[in-house]
Amino acid sequence: MENKEIKLELRNISKHFKGVYANKNVNINLYKGEILSILGENGSGKTTLMNVLSGIYTPDEGEIYINNQLAHIHSPKDAFEYGIGMVHQHFKLVDTFTAIENIILGLKEKVTLKEALDKASGIAERYGFKVDLKKKIHNMSVSEKQTVEIIKVLYREVDILVLDEPTAVLTPQEIEKLFNIIRKMRDDNKSIIIITHKLNEVMSISDRVSILRKGEYIGTLITNETNERELTNYMVGNKVDLKLERLKLLATKPTLEIRGLNVLKDDGTQAIQDLNFFLRGGQILGVAGIAGCGQKELCEAIVGLRSYKGDITHFGESIVGYTPEHIKEIGIRMSFIPEDRLGLGLAPNLSIVDNLLLKSYRKTKGLFVDRKSARKEALEVMERYNVSAESVDAPVKNLSGGNIQKILLGREIGTDPNVIITAYPVRGLDINSSYMIYDILNEEKAKNTAILFIGEDLDVLLTFCDKIMVLCEGRNMGIVHTKETTKEEIGLMMTGARNLLEMYPEKKYGFAPDSLIDQKKEEVNK
Amino acid sequence: MLVPFLRETISMAITYLFGSTGETVIEKGGNLNLGIPGIMCLGALGGVIGVNTYISIFTVNNIMAWLLIIFALIFAFIFAAFGGLIYAVLTVTLQANQNVTGLALTTFGVGLMKFIGANINQENLTLASRSISKLFKPELYQKLGWFGEIFLSHGVLVYLAIIIAILTTLFLNKTRKGLFLRSIGESPQTADAQGINVTLYKYFAILVGSGIAGLGGLYYVMDRSGGTTFVEASIEAFGWMAVALVIFSMWKPGIGIIGSLLFGGLYILPSFLKISNVQIKIFDMVPYIVTIIVLIITSVVNSKNSQPPASLGVNYYREER
Numbered sequence: 011m012e013n014k015e016i017k018l019e020l021r022n023i024s025k026h027f028k029g030v031y032a033n034k035n036v037n038i039n040l041y042k043g044e045i046l047s048i049l050g051e052n053g054s055g056k057t058t059l060m061n062v063l064s065g066i067y068t069p070d071e072g073e074i075y076i077n078n079q080l081a082h083i084h085s086p087k088d089a090f091e092y093g094i095g096m097v098h099q100h101f102k103l104v105d106t107f108t109a110i111e112n113i114i115l116g117l118k119e120k121v122t123l124k125e126a127l128d129k130a131s132g133i134a135e136r137y138g139f140k141v142d143l144k145k146k147i148h149n150m151s152v153s154e155k156q157t158v159e160i161i162k163v164l165y166r167e168v169d170i171l172v173l174d175e176p177t178a179v180l181t182p183q184e185i186e187k188l189f190n191i192i193r194k195m196r197d198d199n200k201s202i203i204i205i206t207h208k209l210n211e212v213m214s215i216s217d218r219v220s221i222l223r224k225g226e227y228i229g230t231l232i233t234n235e236t237n238e239r240e241l242t243n244y245m246v247g248n249k250v251d252l253k254l255e256r257l258k259l260l261a262t263k264p265t266l267e268i269r270g271l272n273v274l275k276d277d278g279t280q281a282i283q284d285l286n287f288f289l290r291g292g293q294i295l296g297v298a299g300i301a302g303c304g305q306k307e308l309c310e311a312i313v314g315l316r317s318y319k320g321d322i323t324h325f326g327e328s329i330v331g332y333t334p335e336h337i338k339e340i341g342i343r344m345s346f347i348p349e350d351r352l353g354l355g356l357a358p359n360l361s362i363v364d365n366l367l368l369k370s371y372r373k374t375k376g377l378f379v380d381r382k383s384a385r386k387e388a389l390e391v392m393e394r395y396n397v398s399a400e401s402v403d404a405p406v407k408n409l410s411g412g413n414i415q416k417i418l419l420g421r422e423i424g425t426d427p428n429v430i431i432t433a434y435p436v437r438g439l440d441i442n443s444s445y446m447i448y449d450i451l452n453e454e455k456a457k458n459t460a461i462l463f464i465g466e467d468l469d470v471l472l473t474f475c476d477k478i479m480v481l482c483e484g485r486n487m488g489i490v491h492t493k494e495t496t497k498e499e500i501g502l503m504m505t506g507a508r509n510l511l512e513m514y515p516e517k518k519y520g521f522a523p524d525s526l527i528d529q530k531k532e533e534v535n536k
Numbered sequence: 537m538l539v540p541f542l543r544e545t546i547s548m549a550i551t552y553l554f555g556s557t558g559e560t561v562i563e564k565g566g567n568l569n570l571g572i573p574g575i576m577c578l579g580a581l582g583g584v585i586g587v588n589t590y591i592s593i594f595t596v597n598n599i600m601a602w603l604l605i606i607f608a609l610i611f612a613f614i615f616a617a618f619g620g621l622i623y624a625v626l627t628v629t630l631q632a633n634q635n636v637t638g639l640a641l642t643t644f645g646v647g648l649m650k651f652i653g654a655n656i657n658q659e660n661l662t663l664a665s666r667s668i669s670k671l672f673k674p675e676l677y678q679k680l681g682w683f684g685e686i687f688l689s690h691g692v693l694v695y696l697a698i699i700i701a702i703l704t705t706l707f708l709n710k711t712r713k714g715l716f717l718r719s720i721g722e723s724p725q726t727a728d729a730q731g732i733n734v735t736l737y738k739y740f741a742i743l744v745g746s747g748i749a750g751l752g753g754l755y756y757v758m759d760r761s762g763g764t765t766f767v768e769a770s771i772e773a774f775g776w777m778a779v780a781l782v783i784f785s786m787w788k789p790g791i792g793i794i795g796s797l798l799f800g801g802l803y804i805l806p807s808f809l810k811i812s813n814v815q816i817k818i819f820d821m822v823p824y825i826v827t828i829i830v831l832i833i834t835s836v837v838n839s840k841n842s843q844p845p846a847s848l849g850v851n852y853y854r855e856e857r
Contacts (some may be wrong), residue, residue: 065729066729066730066854066855067854067855068855084733086728086729086730087731087733089731090731096729098729102723102725102726102729102730103721103723103726104719104722104726104727105722105723105840105846106717106722106840106843106846107715107718107719107722111715114712114715114733115715115716115727115730115732116716116727116730116732117721118711118731120712132703143772146840148840162730282623333786421677477800
């Protein structure tokens with residue numbers, strides 16, 4: 011490995027967005043004719059780094075060297091001139107164009123469609139792609155689209171190829187096919203970077219692996235000399251001691267039971283597949299999983315914002331087909347999905363009072379809204395949760411993330427819910443605000459509320475929740491008691507390497523022994 | 537009765553056609569320019585000033601029509617493109633809201649024309665207009681009976697509008713640059729990642745598109761209405777019709793030619809019927825109703841080929857997260 015030529019060198023790359031570092035002093039080398047994996051959890055800055063390389067983001071600091079020469083990359087056009095091509099995770103294709111039209115987009119040289127077709131089919135044949143280049147993109151399957159993306163990059167004769175999570179949307183068979191193609195490219199002396207968070211893929215395809223964690227460069231290992239466990243440790247970091255309290259309560263009967271849930275993503279692919287689980291009052295069920303493996307769709311399905319197949323019961327009553335309003339009425343609340351904290355939860359330009367009114371206006375009768383009581387409520391929320399804002403009439407978008415979170419929380423749980431669905435409630439918050447949120451959730455738990463807590467920090471999940479359900483690509487990998495598990499076990503389950511459902515089918519994960527659904531059925535039978 | 541009606545239909549349609557062709561070019565690049573009515577007024581104003589400049593350099597007597605129209609065209613194009621430049625700087629460079637910018641531009645263009653247009657010597661304009669609308673009218677049209685009357689009795693700008701509409705269709709559908717421009721309207725992220733200069737193309741589309749739309753104003757003042765500058769109100773209304781026509785034509789300038797004839801015919805029809813002023817208003821509504829029906833049909837059918845550019849109205853900023 012040492013005697014290979016260095017093709018690309020990233021030196022001290024830093025990039026931040028609004029004060030938050032997405033990349034901090036990242037150093038990565040890439041040799042000629044090798045496959046390098048970049049491994050990291052979601053939000054660890056992998057994609058940002060590659061966007062810097064392909065000219066979409068300008069780094070705040072750092073230099074890029076190609077063939078030992080300083081490269082100036084200010085736009086994707088420059089990147090192509092240095093022979094860098096990127097296949098983005100979210101395909102960059104024009105839906106209404108044909109494949110070949112997409113391929114010739116932005117080409118400098120004047121080619122006729124026919125010439126382009128000849129060249130592109132040549133490439134397709136060489137690597138064994140099967141795709142109709144005259145087909146429109148919107149008529150294509152995901153894997154066909156990806157094929158077009160790859161041909162598009164190869165057409166430009168790049169010698170550094172970046173693939174951003176290329177396997178996320180493919181079936182295992184398609185992945186194997188893709189890997190063979192990638193290996194063939196390596197044999198052609200191209201340098202390939204593959205971004206992924208799947209450990210088994212890292213092990214099977216790459217020569218070396220570089221690890222990022224929270225935007226920082228952790229190190230580079232030779233794949234043959236490491237193993238999945240070591241990589242997991244590097245990826246998630248060392249255990250941090252949190253002084254989080256886990257209340258020990260007597261759990262009630264199942265509050266919410268979910269059976270055979272199937273939910274689709276916006277693009278029609280499967281988000282949640284045959285999911286069974288239940289929530290008990292006075293218990294927090296944590297959900298672990300790599301981002302984008304169905305968490306958002308799961309929340310939306312429960313609160314009625316997304317259609318689904320399967321059965322959801324609340325105290326034994328089926329709530330299938332209820333409107334979101336009705337679901338709220340019976341006491342199920344969803345709060346804070348901070349990726350969209352302002353978009354879905356609060357109206358950014360309205361004041362705190364007005365945002366509380368959005369919820370409470372239904373209670374008032376008559377033509378005009380009852381601003382006075384809403385103002386009182388706003389002051390209560392501010393005092394109770396220690397919200398710092400200049401006034402209750404200031405637009406919420408001017409508040410800090412933590413304060414926005416508290417207001418949203420205050421509004422949602424102000425009306426005594428019996429189920430709270432919460433996703434990433436502390437993302438982007440400082441330590442103190444985070445603990446405030448945990449305390450509030452613990453208070454709710456003490457009131458026998460059932461809580462579904464979708465988190466990303468495994469340490470928090472392990473100390474804060476009673477049980478953890480692990481999702482991998484929308485499927486349940488098993489539900490474990492936090493007292494009886496380890497971070498490593500959960501890590502392996504998140505990547506799909508350990509599937510408790512398959513290992514112990516007799517345990518019936520996700521079915522409550524004292525299920526109210528079964529009880530109801532028996533009553534009916536009697 | 538039918539022959540003069542069809543002749544007038546074509547004559548009227550041309551104002552819309554210029555406007556909608558220009559707006560189509562702009563929208564294909566992903567910008568929804570609601571400043572078109574104002575830009576058409578700016579075009580009319582530019583044309584009038586161009587004519588005046590010609591007269592002040594040469595004389596009113598013995599007008600060289602070809603030279604006069606070149607003056608008018610250049611001035612109209614530049615004035616309208618200047619309106620486009622304001623819009624482009626605000627929306628593309630400064631990322632301002634496209635709708636607000638467009639509406640402000642309309643108010644500005646209409647006002648400026650009112651302000652300057654009122655002080656311009658009407659007699660000279662009437663004379664100049666006469667020679668512009670006569671230009672290129674082949675003498676033999678009278679010998680061709682109804683055919684000549686309907687199709688060949690127009691001024692040169694009418695034929696120019698149709699040629700531009702056809703050339704625009706060819707540009708958008710048959711050239712590489714046209715493909716690149718359309719890709720920006722569909723997905724600027726994709727275009728950018730492919731190394732296309734999004735900003736440059738957007739500026740190009742907005743400036744050229746505005747220039748073309750401005751010729752509609754020039755045509756209306758200097759040809760159809762015979763050189764009167766007190767028509768800003770109707771130009772503004774025609775501008776809105778042009779925007780509606782873009783939707784009606786499903787972003788295809790070729791269909792825009794047919795659509796403009798339909799809109800023009802509906803506008804002309806009442807003056808050929810003996811009806812009251814109130815009933816005329818019904819005809820004013822029809823083009824909008826037709827446009828709404830087209831929108832309903834295309835939405836229901838939901839064919840990918842009749843949809844607006846996917847990123848229409850959305851500003852593009854590369855480092856957005």
